[in-house]
Amino acid sequence: xxxxxTPAPTPGSPPGSPGTSTPAAPAAAPRPKAxxxxxxxxxxxxxxxxxxxxxxxxxxxxxxxxxVLGPNGAGKTTTVEILEGFRARDAGEVxxxxxxxxxxxxxxxxxxxxxxxxxxxxxxxxxxxxxxxxARYYPDPAEPDEVVAAVGLxxxxxxxxxxxxxxxxxxxxxxxxxxxxxxxxxxxxxxxxFDPQARRTFWDLVxxxxxxxxTILLTTHDLAEAAYLADRVAVVRDGEVVATGxxxxxxxxxxxxxxxSWTADGVQRSExTPAPTxxxxxxAATAAGTDGEITDLRVSRPTLxxxxxxxxxxxxxxxxxxxxxx
Amino acid sequence: MTATTPTxxxxxxxxxxxxxxxxxxARLALVRAGAEVRQFWRERDAVVFVFAYPIIMLAIFSTxxxxxxxGSAAAEVDFAxxxxxxxxxxxxxxxxxxxxAISIAVERDDGTLRRLRATPLPATSYFGxxxxxxxxxxxxxxxxxxxxAAGLYDVPLPTDPGRWATFAWVFVLGTATGTICxxxxxxxxxxxxxxxxxxxxxxxxxxFISGVFFAFYALPSWMQTVASVFPLKWIAQGMRSVxxxxxMVALEPSGxxxxxxxxxxxxxxxxxxxxxxxxxxxxxxxxDG
Numbered sequence: 001x002x003x004x005x006t007p008a009p010t011p012g013s014p015p016g017s018p019g020t021s022t023p024a025a026p027a028a029a030p031r032p033k034a035x036x037x038x039x040x041x042x043x044x045x046x047x048x049x050x051x052x053x054x055x056x057x058x059x060x061x062x063x064x065x066x067x068v069l070g071p072n073g074a075g076k077t078t079t080v081e082i083l084e085g086f087r088a089r090d091a092g093e094v095x096x097x098x099x100x101x102x103x104x105x106x107x108x109x110x111x112x113x114x115x116x117x118x119x120x121x122x123x124x125x126x127x128x129x130x131x132x133x134x135a136r137y138y139p140d141p142a143e144p145d146e147v148v149a150a151v152g153l154x155x156x157x158x159x160x161x162x163x164x165x166x167x168x169x170x171x172x173x174x175x176x177x178x179x180x181x182x183x184x185x186x187x188x189x190x191x192x193x194f195d196p197q198a199r200r201t202f203w204d205l206v207x208x209x210x211x212x213x214x215t216i217l218l219t220t221h222d223l224a225e226a227a228y229l230a231d232r233v234a235v236v237r238d239g240e241v242v243a244t245g246x247x248x249x250x251x252x253x254x255x256x257x258x259x260x261s262w263t264a265d266g267v268q269r270s271e272x273t274p275a276p277t278x279x280x281x282x283x284a285a286t287a288a289g290t291d292g293e294i295t296d297l298r299v300s301r302p303t304l305x306x307x308x309x310x311x312x313x314x315x316x317x318x319x320x321x322x323x324x325x326x
Numbered sequence: 327m328t329a330t331t332p333t334x335x336x337x338x339x340x341x342x343x344x345x346x347x348x349x350x351x352a353r354l355a356l357v358r359a360g361a362e363v364r365q366f367w368r369e370r371d372a373v374v375f376v377f378a379y380p381i382i383m384l385a386i387f388s389t390x391x392x393x394x395x396x397g398s399a400a401a402e403v404d405f406a407x408x409x410x411x412x413x414x415x416x417x418x419x420x421x422x423x424x425x426x427a428i429s430i431a432v433e434r435d436d437g438t439l440r441r442l443r444a445t446p447l448p449a450t451s452y453f454g455x456x457x458x459x460x461x462x463x464x465x466x467x468x469x470x471x472x473x474x475a476a477g478l479y480d481v482p483l484p485t486d487p488g489r490w491a492t493f494a495w496v497f498v499l500g501t502a503t504g505t506i507c508x509x510x511x512x513x514x515x516x517x518x519x520x521x522x523x524x525x526x527x528x529x530x531x532x533x534f535i536s537g538v539f540f541a542f543y544a545l546p547s548w549m550q551t552v553a554s555v556f557p558l559k560w561i562a563q564g565m566r567s568v569x570x571x572x573x574m575v576a577l578e579p580s581g582x583x584x585x586x587x588x589x590x591x592x593x594x595x596x597x598x599x600x601x602x603x604x605x606x607x608x609x610x611x612x613x614d615g
Contacts, residue, residue, distance in 0.1 A: 084444060086610065106348050106446040114444035121438035124368035125361065136357045137447040139346035160368075180445065 034062045035098065037184050037215045038083060043092035045078050045239075052078045054239030055092070060184075065206070065216040067226035067247075070236035071312055076219050077188070079236070083217070084114055084186055097184060110138050113182030113214075115173045117189050123162035127153050130161060131175050138180035151175045151205060167198035174205065178214070185209065187218045191225060203228055223305040233304075235311045243311050251307040259302070262287065263295040351448050358447070358455025359462075366459060376425045377467050380417040381474050384409060387539075388479045396541060401573040406479035411565030412538035414468055418497065419558055421464040422504025424529050426456060427511040428521045435518030435611060443609040453509065460505050468497065481569070489568045492585065496564035499589065503557050503596045510603035516612060532558045537566075543577040550579055557595045560588040 038060035045053040053075040060066045070076050081087040082094060085101035085108075094101060099108045122130055131148055135141035148157050151171040156164060161172060170190060177185055187206070191199045199222075206229055210216060220226055226233050227247040234244040243250055260279050261270035264287045273279050276299045283294050302310075349357075367373060388406035396408035433439050442452055475481040484490060511528075515521040533539055535549050536559035542550065553559040566574070567583035575583055 086440070086443070106448060109444065110348060110446040112444065114441075116437060116440060116444075119437050119441065121433065121436040121441055122361075122365065123436075124365045129361075129364070133357060133361045134445065136349065137354060137445045139348045139446070176441070 037062050039095040041093040044090045046090055051239055056241055062215055063213055064231045065210050065229050067218045067230035067233045069226055069233055074236040075239040076236050080219055111183045113177035113185040115177040115187050119173050126158050126160055127172055128157040131179050134176045135179045141179050142181050147175045147179045167194050184215045189220055223308055227304040237312045247304050255307045255310055256302055260299050262297045348446055351451050354451035355454025358451055359458035362455045362459035376420045380413040381471055384413045401576055407481045410475045410481055411569045412562045414565045415562035416533055416538050417467045418464055418500045419504055421467055422460050422501045423508040424525055426505055426508030427525045430512035431515040431521035432518035439609045457505055464501050493568045499592045500561040503592045506596050506599035510599045513606040532556055537562050557592055560591045564588045
């Protein structure tokens with residue numbers, strides 16, 4: 001989708017890793033270079049003693065889905081809330097749709113959509129009423145009934161919000177977030193608590209938004225979700241971006257060396273190698289049993305989750321409690 | 327979901343007017359008022375408590391004390407007639423101060439305010455919607471109260487236009503002050519769940535010391551002095567000047583209806599509420615940073 005990278009220092013992650021994989025994401029024609037929808041340079045925010053954001057750089061191009069990943073307390077929510085204009089920053093440069101969120105007005109908000117976590121508001125309004133009222137706040141909204149249909153809630157249009165299931169409520173939130181036809185949509189942990197089928201339905205909805213040209217900033221703890229949806233992921237740790245790249249190349253070639261594991265003489269063994277086929281051939285000659293089989297043979301490539309856990313240090317102390325658990 | 331679900335959701339579907347003007351502030355206040363009224367009527371418990379409470383109280387007290395007169399040997403009126411002004415004042419306080427202080431605290435807690443803040447809805451339109459809701463509920467509630475008092479308890483309503491003029495300004499100023507103070511007070515409860523626990527006792531205490539449930543002239547003078555600091559006493563007194571016979575003024579501690587002082591105290595609270603409200607209003611929960 002894009003080859004743009006932030007110039008942030010990414011230790012252990014050499015830029016680019018040519019030839020490791022072909023993108024599985026739907027192919028898109030290269031766009032003419034447009035100004036980024038989001039441009040963040042050296043963003044900083046401190047709460048008392050805690051430096052929540054310690055110099056984040058981030059670019060999001062038009063039409064991209066960018067996932068921001070990171071442990072609780074890494075600074076994701078603070079960063080997103082600064083971009084949404086909900087929180088003031090201490091230092092750094094922030095441009096969202098060409099404006100500074102700290103001073104931007106109604107015209108700017110009309111171009112944004114925000115889907116926050118944990119919504120239970122306006123419970124007494126029906127789905128259709130909520131979407132219709134919200135549409136009135138925008139200068140050029142979509143047709144409310146079409147939006148309700150697009151999120152798959154037509155059958156529930158007359159139901160009060162309080163009667164919806166978790167997944168339906170979340171889709172209502174998305175309907176409210178997109179009815180103003182935003183250029184940029186913020187999705188904050190949108191599928192937490194979904195069953196697998198509801199999650200897949202939701203992903204399809206997000207993909208259809210992207211195909212329609214909406215730029216999306218997604219925060220999530222769900223690595224499979226990031227791998228499925230995002231054109232690019234940015235991993236945040238201790239208030240800094242420690243890596244950015246497509247889900248297929250994140251962490252660089254080094255982080256994606258395949259692993260071959262097998263059992264020999266009752267002992268489990270494993271070896272990381274860029275040439276797993278050669279290793280398996282060698283094992284077939286030396287470690288195979290009388291039936292010619294290698295016991296417990298497995299060749300695996302690190303998943304996005306493996307790469308992510310490597311990047312964030314897989315350190316329990318990194319998951320300390322923060323403002324994100326509200 | 328359905329076979330008609332489109333495969334993409336185009337951002338520029340429909341008639342694209344990229345330079346369409348933002349909707350006007352006044353029009354959005356009306357849109358918000360529509361949403362507010364709709365939601366208010368669907369919160370059945372709130373409707374019963376805020377809307378019917380003064381009527382139920384009037385009915386109970388007038389039935390229990392029916393036939394007993396209120397006042398002194400020199401000037402006395404039927405109980406229901408004496409009780410009505412206090413109930414009107416209470417109704418104004420409930421629909422303005424109490425319901426706004428609670429509903430805004432709840433809306434802050436459940437994320438309504440945060441969601442609205444993320445849209446191009448101006449803050450002025452949000453408050454405009456609240457004010458229109460308050461006016462609508464106050465008017466409807468007071469009208470119902472007057473109808474019940476006149477129809478069921480034979481309370482004579484004034485015929486003098488001057489009295490209705492007094493009624494009008496005390497009603498409007500009292501509602502405005504209650505609304506503004508309600509917005510300001512909404513920042514005090516820590517959560518939506520604690521909102522009614524924080525707001526209701528304030529209202530209850532004021533009702534007891536401001537001459538709503540007990541005749542104001544019968545209260546200890548220190549209690550009268552404390553009540554004089556707060557708006558409810560003045561709204562109730564202003565309403566007594568409208569609905570009681572002129573000779574009842576002798577029972578007022580000051581010997582007069584003190585209408586200029588009523589206006590001054592209500593305006594003072596309006597201004598204090600405005601300053602405090604502007605400084606303390608938050609779109610997000612307190613624990614939200």
